[in-house]
Amino acid sequence: MALSQFLFFSFLFIFFNLSLPNEIDVHDLLPTFKLPKGLLPNNVESYTISPKDSSFTVQLTHPCYVEFPNQLVYYQKDIKGKLSYGEVSDISGIQAKKLFVWVPVTGIDVDEQFHMIEFHVGFLSEKLPAEVFENIPTCKNMGSQDSPFASI
16 A cells, blocks of 8 residues: 555544544645645535445535636535545536536646646546646636536
8 A cells, every 4th residue: 555545544544533524624635635625615514424434525605706817616505525545536517618518527636747737528637837726716606607507
């Protein structure tokens, strides 16, 4: 087992056995997994992380949009995935607007060597500078015509 995996599972063991869920703000928890705290917006209501398989659920107070440089992202009220050291996989609940189409973000990786965050949308990916995610972004409401679910 690699040292990073050992540290990850040790942290999960300590976290879930010595503290109550949600005692630590999820934004402060992300850096312990080598993820920037600005991956999630400021309106997190609660979260859970499974010590068995590191799957997580984050509940926001409401769905919203975040404008990153050259990128509009939509966060649903419930966001799910699997958390590991420097990576988030099996994501649901986050979409990015590409040209005129909303595409689901399925994974996020940290490229420490080049200080980039890589977002996976299916078999495609896009890298953004890590400094974009240093601060916790503010959620914004936008008109329903901009919603990825307006046609549903």
